[in-house]
Amino acid sequence: MIALTLAEIAAATSGRLELGATDAAPETVVDGAVTTDSREVGTGDVFVAKRGEFDDGHNFAAAAAEQGAALLIVERPLDLPVPQVVVADSVDALGDLASEVVRRVRALGRLRIVGVTGSNGKTTTKNLLRTVLEQVGPTVAARASFNNEVGAPITMLELTEQTQFLVAEMGASGVGHIARLVRLARPDVGIVLKVGLAHAGEFGGIEQTVRAKSEMVTDLLETDVAVLNADDPRVVPMAALTRARVTWFGMADSADVRAVDVVSHARGTEFTVIVPGGESARVRFSVLGEHHVMNALAAIAASRELGVPLAEIVRGLEQVTLAERWRMQVLGGRDGITIINDAYNASPDSMAAALKTLAQVKAPGTRTVAVLGEMSELGEFSGEEHDRIGLLAVRLGISQLVVVGRGARRLHISAINEGSWDGESAFVETDEEAFELVTGSIRPGDTVLVKSSNAAGLRHLGDRLGEWFS
Incomplete structure (x- = not known):
């Protein structure tokens, strides 16, 4: 401080x-x-x-x-x-103190603030931005997922008089939460990544989720920039809610910052980014999963708005080998066995993206194994979304499905009810049972995905499997 x-x-x-x-x-x-x-x-x-x-x-x-x-x-x-x-109130006091520190550092004239929100990808995008911006000047960004009314102010309080960039991850579990954080440190650049069903149960429905995420841009000034996802139909209307200039990112042709020629493989993802003015660059992105390309595009768009040249942005992105621990983290290695531990959190969107990545990166003639746990905080959508993921696993041709815990049991039932599948699904109650099943049935060359919400705790199972097959 x-x-x-x-x-x-x-x-x-x-x-x-x-x-x-x-x-x-x-x-x-x-x-x-x-x-x-x-x-x-x-x-x-x-x-x-x-x-x-x-x-x-x-x-x-x-x-x-x-x-x-x-x-x-x-x-x-x-x-x-x-x-x-x-x-x-000590939490209110923490926020007030953070706001005062931000005000004083801003008054020195060099601090620029980026706010990041969305149902998925906040932490990854924040980490990408930190790596890029640290090449330019002193940068403060949240540890882990410090993005609530306590974690975000603590991050803001790490500012010094020399800080040039603050990357503030802003999460929410209800309407008004992001607005509170924006008031503490109004972003110069506000990013909205995606609006999905993550935490929809807490918010009280998808409409409330959209309303909460839009708080990132509603108070931006005309001199600020809103960086919005051109591919998300729930994000696109936010352009009408902000006074700020809008920069679009995505795969769509209409996006200002877009990716083409995307190639996914077991070592990461490659893509060509095209930015306004026709400048382009090939990005060899070591973070596994095509869905992380969108996070990279958001980081590119925001960094360019902060004046970072494209070549420096690409150099920063290519330094990142892991989005964050337990996020598409590649482990294992013995007998060609790969463990992908992506069990820090799970929403329907991120679960689907992880399964698609699993199907994409497997080598010819090898098997894919998905060890899946509950997607929590979905409220009334829980049953149908677990059903949808079970069907997706079947349709992607995942070789073996291991479903862990009663909260995810509908996923297992949906998979085995899909008659066209020639694979199999197993249901177990505990992590220990899952560990015994996987270690007893895995074959050389298999690729194993471990994915669940944080509350389900499968990240520790992923670590254990990674160590076992290291």
């Missing part, structure tokens, strides 16, 4: 500064990291005591103090020998 006095932090958070018996004064400067996790606190850091569904951060404030916290942001005074700012 940039250097601020205790008094300035209290003012930014509308809090009351409590110095108690400490030697600190209102003018004491704090410039450490800000965290809500007491285990991450180091000397000089700020600990925000956040109340959660199951834990109360105030219970861990003593540990934070022992580890050298310079300041506690709390909702009630604590009997600890550390300066404290007492606020009405």
Whole structure:
């Protein structure tokens, strides 16, 4: 975090500064990291005591103090020998502090902010942008999927006076969540990747999902840029909701930044990108999966709007070998066996894309195995979407289907009910059963996809299979 006095932090958070018996004064400067996790606190850091569904951060404030916290942001005074700012709501205070830091760094005149949202691909696109923009200047981007009302402000608080680019991943589980994050750090460039059924159960339907994602662009100014997916019929109408200039990306001929001659293989994906003015370049993209080309196109469009030459953008993209751990992560290798661990998250769109990739990358004469778990948070769409994925696996000719957990059982039933299939589907209750089944039946040269929502936990099964066949 940039250097601020205790008094300035209290003012930014509308809090009351409590110095108690400490030697600190209102003018004491704090410039450490800000965290809500007491285990991450180091000397000089700020600990925000956040109340959660199951834990109360105030219970861990003593540990934070022992580890050298310079300041506690709390909702009630604590009997600890550390300066404290007492606020009405610690999460609101975290956001207010982040907003103040962004404001101050913006005032220096060099900071540009990119906001990224969408039902799928946020983290991948954020990572691609970080790699490209780091070639140009100091860049801050979220760790992992820090994209909610806590994670996004913590990322913003990593800004320094030297930061040139902030890439803010902005997620939501309801209407108003993205708008809140946009207010904290209004993007110069706002990206909407795709609107699908991911979290549709939480949102209350696809219409509400569209409304929530459109919050990325509704408050942009005329001087800003909205980077929109030309191939998504739910994203295209957002152009009418923004004052910003629109740049389109996609496969469609109408897109400003588009990909042609896409080739997928086991080492990644190659494509030619064409940008306004007719300039083009061949991209040898090591991230597995044709669906990640769309994320790359979004990153290219945004980077060009920030003034990065196409050659530098391509050089950055080609440095990326993994979108993120547990996202199309290639493991294994023994006896020609490939494990693709893509079990960090799953929506109907990403599940379908992963299965299509599995079918595309297998070598002639070898088998494909899909180990699939539940797609969570789909609400009323859950049954029919699991049915659809089961049928897709059959129609793609996946050699072996292993369905894990009761939440995904309809996927298994739909697959075995498809009479034209000459493959087989197996249903198991647990990861352990799945591990035993796969390791007992796999053959040299097989390609295995492990895919589920985060809650289903199959990412650890994917890691275990990758280690077993390494």
